[in-house]
Amino acid sequence: MNALAIAVCRSCGRTFFPLPLACRQCGGSDFDSVRASAGTVEEVTEVTVTRSRIGSVRLDAGPVVVAQVGQSTKPGDRVELVGGSKITASRI
């Protein structure tokens, strides 16, 4: 299990998720991959057809990520995100 990583522009420090091809702020093309797994759930919905619960999670580092969340997770919860083949959020 991998902690979620975001991209940080090496020139200006702007954060991105997912990794872009160029920095929208300064045009830079070099990025550092930085662990950024902590965030706060903003909204949660349950998808009837797939029975999946997904939410928007605002990372402390800035970007908003769409993640699979647990049954009891609700807006306002603090979560830890794990990346890899799919992004999941667990309550801290």
Add this chain to the structure above:
Amino acid sequence: MARNSAGPAIIGCGETTYLRHPGSDITTQNLLAAAGRNAVSDAGLALRDVDGLAVASFSLVPDHAIDLAWKLGLQLRWVMDDPGSGVSALNLLQHAVRAVEAGDANNVLLVSGDVIKEFQKLANYFNQTTSELLAPVRFGGPNSLFALLTQRHMSVHGLVRADYAQIPIAQRRWAALNPAAVYRSPLDLESYLSAPIVADPLCIYDCAPIVAGANALLVSGDRTGSRSVRIGNVVASHNVDGQDSDGLSTGLAALRDRLFSPTGCGARDMDVLSIYDDYPVMVLVQLADLGYFASHATPKFIRDELPAGRLAINTSGGQLSAGQAGTAGSMHGIVEAVRQLRGEAGARQVPNARTALVTGYGSVLYRYGASAAAAVLEAPG
């Protein structure tokens, strides 16, 4: 509306019958060809008169516009493919206008449409980001993303589900007057509130029903016909915020002066509105962006103005009732506007409709649509 009065015009339009449950013999290329033929014949032209072709379709793959040209026997001076989204028809229109103005082509046929047989597959492979980040969490397609967006909108404006219901309910009243709409029976608040949930808070009436169908337009420099609808202006915006915002406004907010000023009209002068309605929340967002009300006045608009029916919004029933034929979504709104401006809208005709506003919205790259576009159309004569 002086500036563009001599510009290219929409001289023909066509639409196939929208099918909620298409048989296996219904194919994308056949629907595109049928809609295209309708538009050409509606314009009083023959296929041999067409010298430009633009195509938007998810499901024509592996074919492209050039394949369609070959199979229809079109000899072209100009051809265009659009990758396909809720903004496709406006994209095609924007390019076709310039092509005609530049003399690259004189009779440009625009076609869009889809037969979507494997929706989840299409939804999961909409782009690389979707297939890598959203498909694995089983997001199930854009409904869930717009459920999250609607929750943000509810929270910002203090709205409840009954507020969003006003959009599909009002559009269903229009659909009752449109024999071509796939859903025409009346919708009331009680039915809306007790309807199956697709992704909380969205219910089935908040999600445009997928249909098989195609639409077409003929954009021409020969605009003298009595049924020619003039194209006052077309504007578009793409990727205004890098998917870094909340999605509760679109690129139209920054474009509204640019859209209306050359036409000499304001938003409130528009007699007919085709506002891209993949979800009710986006109708509200676009209307606010275009200046129909200030964003903070969204609840007042829903509760006071919308029920009064002063604005003729999505008079075909919109995609929510008439159906969403994939990339034909925004062209459906243009075709409806053209019919209204020609006075050919039958029982749902808006009296003395002289001007129309059409929007498109789409390209959901990760969390919400990145593209928004709008056009002002004017009645013949």
